[in-house]
Amino acid sequence: MKGLLLVISGPSGVGKTSLVKKFLEEFKSEVIFSISCTTRKPRPGEVHGKDYFFVDQKTFEKMIEKDELLEWANVHGNYYGTLKSFVYENLLKGKSVLLDIDPHGAFQIKQKIRDSVLIFILPPSWDELKKRLQKRKSESESEIQKRLRRAREEIKFCKDYDYLIVNDRLEKAYEVLKSIYIAEKRKTCRFLNNLENEIKDPYLISLIRSEE
Amino acid sequence: MKGLLLVISGPSGVGKTSLVKKFLEEFKSEVIFSISCTTRKPRPGEVHGKDYFFVDQKTFEKMIEKDELLEWANVHGNYYGTLKSFVYENLLKGKSVLLDIDPHGAFQIKQKIRDSVLIFILPPSWDELKKRLQKRKSESESEIQKRLRRAREEIKFCKDYDYLIVNDRLEKAYEVLKSIYIAEKRKTCRFLNNLENEIKDPYLISLIRSEE
Secondary structure, eight states, X not given: OOSOEXXXXXXXXXXXXXXXXXXXXXXXXXXXXXXXXXXXXXXXXOOBTTTBEEOOHHHHHHHHHTTOEEEEEEETTEEEEEEHHHHHHHHHTTOEEEEEOOHHHHHHHHHHSTTOEEEEEEOXXXXXXHHHHHHOTTSOHHHHHHHHHHHHHHHTTXXXXXXXEEOSSHHHHHHHHXXXXXXXXXXXXXXXXXXXXXXXXXXXXXXXXXXX | OOSOEEEEEOOTTSSHHHHHHHHHHHTTTXXXXXXXXXXXXXXXXXXXXXXXXXXXXHHHHHHHHTTOEEEEEEETTEEEEEEHHHHHHHHHTTOEEEEEOOHHHHHHHHHHSTTOEEEEEEOSOHXXXXXXXXXXXXXXXXXXXXXXXXXXXXHTTGGGSSEEEEOSSHHHHHHHHHHHHHHHHTBHHHHHHTHHHHOOOHHHHHHHHOOO
């Protein structure tokens, strides 16, 4: 496939959303954010086709049955999943696709698309993660505890990702994310898949492709 | 090993020297350039211990015999090689080491140090490479022809490198080189080898290392 599939995970509160937003702004001409499908009800302000594709349970189960999802999960009674068609169509067009999903979904993707790139965002310390969650005034103490329990479980999976980024300062973490993207596109196998776009000189192309 | 071993190759005239110089300037506190040993005579202005370690043939052959070289070759009757001790000592200290060598040497290195990173610099076109060589007024037409023949041979090996960079404009090629370096340091296996330097919080470290 011509495009690059980037999968980003990390615990709630780690600053993933800011990183992803900055990245999508800088690379908007070449990277598409994959919108998940869900059966949970929209929260105030959430827009169908922007935040999620909101579908009913029957529709979602039909998609599972027809194998239309790249990954899916049922969390607390609600389904969440990623549409195969959306991802593959963009990758084939040469667009890169970015997914923000949990480790369970990330490993489902890696199994199906071996050259997807899995990135896990870590906090600089456990206390800092707690602090960041507590700063979100909107959340109750029990909600914070729930998120911390989940963070603890998710971090245990980071070893199986391709890259780890510590989000100490946003600027620094962003530089690493951007570097991973730029470097991965220059990996030889991807470069050769895309050779005619990278190099216009037929003689040089013939030397590079040479089988001697 | 804690440090990263970067091997850069590319045909004469491609702009490798400028790229490497810029890179070593920006990362001088953490990246060391590996100085080769050679039995060829110093050219005017070349300094022992800066451009090369100049040694006599007997000394060089002793080094081969004692397996003290990471890679070596005999080019037109002169020996060239890289000292194992120099490279390993720096990598163990956590320094990254950069080598500027030809494909023959690069593949010798990759065989011995599997997680070394091989980068090949390509010209944007064959004509542009020719032009760049012709601009060097110091060289005779026959010298240019010799370099082009060699370039042709070397480019055929680029497929077996880890990354390919097209040096169209120096600034752009440099951004890719820098990105590769930053990204490779964030690969999970390297990050985990260096975990206690990256993260200071013992509780978070225990979660990351968790074997569950």
